[in-house]
Amino acid sequence: MNAKLLSRKVSEQTGKPVIGVFAPCDPRIDQQSRDRSTAIVRDAAGKIADKIILPDGSHVQVVYSDVLVDGEPQADQVARQFKEAGVNILVCVPDTWSFPQLTALSLMAHFPKDTPINFTTGNSAPRPGVVYTHATAGAIAQYGKLTHINVGKWPDTGQSPQMSDKTLEDLVDWCYAAATFQGLKGRRVVVFGHDSMGMETALPHILETRNQFGLEITRLDMKLLSDMLQKESYYKKEVAKLRSWLDSHAADRLELPDEHKDSELLDKSLALYLIVRDIMVELDAVGGGFMSQLEWGSDARGIQQPVADIMESLFNSTFDHNGPKAVVPFATEADVQALLTQLFMTWLSGGNPPLFMDFRKVWETDDIKEFIEEGDYDLKAEGKWMAKGFVDGVNSGSASFNWAAEPGADEAAIMSKISFPKAVDYFFYLGNSVHFISPGGIKGVAARLAYSSLSGMFSMVWDEAETVELPEKLAQGICNTANPTWPHTFVVPKYASMTEYKQYAPSNHFHMTWGLKPARLQFWMDFTNVLSVTPWQQRPAFIEGTDRPTPLLYLLNGGEVATKKLKAGK
Structure with a gap:
């Protein structure tokens, strides 16, 4: 037999997350109940098919089988159907009792142990799919595999039962986490430069990142x-197009004291975006980072290079001079833990733009009162920002343009709120920064990934958070205490007290993504075995309707942290 030469063409779908939906059934059950089970599979697949979106705007592929898994032969058949379709995420929607080992367990044996599987079922009595779910989940937990169950609601009777909106919402949240987990395996990020300014919290933990997340x-x-800029290895016409686009939005807010010299420096920084963009496209990268300090632009012994602020902001935004684009999470100062945090949260949110910030100054209530009195601000100190305090999130790079306006704002509205002042003096004025103040009322998750060599594990320190809007004069005063030429976002955590927030920050950087639900983050931490760190005394251990239910595997092994440590030790 001759060896077969494969085609050089590869399907664009290869390696992407694919969800396979199926249902077990009892072969003894009447045809009407079997037809109902098939209808539930078809309905569940159809409902999630257009709801799971990747950062590039594409939908996660969903397939289903109308072969009911009655026993081992059907389990093998459906598993092989799924494997041919590239399925790497399993959704089981049982509506009847059946036999776990003969059905789902036999099907799962065809897939790697870390393949995400969800059991979504109605809480029904006539043909108790919920009984099957509990029996199967219990069996799976005994042999140490993670699974999630979603005991939701659909009608006990009828041939075309529709799952409730809440049941679907919980399933969609799980699917986003599973798609992020599987979709990033084998992908890569590109980081320019070495350890960021000697910041140990920014280290690229190469082996650990590869082992835990499947990322290169x-x-x-x-x-x-530097060489490519010097050689002008970029398309000058596209630089001109990018500059024209920037001028069209912000010509009156571009600070160019020496019109000729500073204009050339600005164009050079725009060329840097195009160079890095093309390298990342060539390497098929899903994210990036850039060291900058100190060697790039603020060490007088070397040749000074243009600041990368605009470049970093463009990567993290949903548009550039060529129109709408996917967010490519990008971290300033080559902060790899920042990059990973932004990457995961962008995928979990369906492509929403991340915000990179210094954990700069925590303004507690007393600090605000003193500042108002000393500055002679004539205002009523009212609002969430006064009642609890806030963090001034500010950094010279990576601030997505989108965070200058409310979610959903169009390009023109966003760019109208951004100015581009000259970079601060320790960058030797070689280029322009990005400045805006984020509006209030933006809700999401603020978080930071961390690593410990003691456990060999990653942790995510997180809380729900909301931006607040200060009175204009006070906001500018606050900006002036840090750096008025950089972006500022005033963030209030939902559960952390300001004392806790100050003491428990795992780094000098933190990150926020809007529209990210806690359940999605928690599901993803289950898949990746990341420790969830929420040491806030005001946050309950479980918030119904917000948190995902604790997996049975954790309950049987001493809790979430204990179980994750056991899994990490294997």
Whole structure:
């Protein structure tokens, strides 16, 4: 027999997350009940098919089988159907009692142990799919595999029962986490430069990141970028197009004291975006980072290079001079833990833009009162920002343009709120920064990934959070205490007290993504075995309707942290 030469063409779908929906059934059950089970599979697949969106705007592929898994032969058949379709996420929607080992367990044996599986069922009595769910989940937990169950609601009777909106919402949240977990395996990020300014919290933990997340970190030297700028290895016409686009939005807010020299420097920084963009496209990267300090632009012994603020902001935004685009999470200062945090949260939110911030100054109530009195601000100190305090989130790079306006704002509205002042003096004025103040009322999750060599595990320190809007004069005063030329976002955590927030920050950087639900983050931490860190005394251990239910596997092994440590030790 001759060896077969494969085609050089590869399907764009290969390696992407694919969800397979199926149902077990008892072969003894009447045809009417079997037809109902098939209808539930078809309905569930159809309902989630258009709801799980990747950052590039594409939908996660959903397939289903109308073969009811009655026993081992059907389990093998459906599993092989799924494997041919590239399925790497399993959704089981049982409506009847059946036999776990003969059905789902036999089907799962065809897939790697870390394959996400969800059991979504109605809480029905006539043909108790919920009984099957509990029996199967219990069996799976005994042999140490993670699974999630979603005991929801659909009518006990009728041939075309529709799952409730809440049941669907919980399933969709799980699917987002599973798609993020599977979709990022084998992908890579590109980081230019070495350890960021000696910041140990920014280290690229190459082996650990590969083992835990399946992500590769490609490391390139900044010299490559410096050389390409010097050689002008970019399309000058596209630089002109990008500059024209920027001028059209903000010509009156571009600070160019020396019109000729500063204009050339600005164009050089725009060329840097195009160079890095093309390298990342060539490497099929899903995210990136850039060291900058100190060697790039603020060490007087070397040749000074243009600041990368606009470049970083463009990557993290949903548009550029070519129109709408996918967010490509990008971290300033080559902060790899920042990059990973932004990457995961962007995927979990369906492509929403991340915000990179310094955990700069925590303004507690007393601090605000003193500042108002000393500055002679004539205002009523009312609002959430006064009642609890806030964090001034500010950094010179990586601030997505989208965070200058409310979610959903169009390009023109966003860009109208952004100015581009000259960079601060320790960058030797080689280029322009990005400045805006984020509006209030933006809700999401503020978080930061961390790593410990003691456990060999990653943790995510997180809380729900909301931005607040200060009176204009006071906001500008607050900006002036840090750096008025950088973006500022005033963030209030939902459960953390300001004392807790100050003491428990795992780094000098933190990150926020709007529209990200806690349940999605929690499901993802289950899949990736990341420790969930929420040491806020005001946050309950479980918030019904917000948190995902604790997996049975954790309950049987001493709790979430204990179980994750056991899994990490294997």
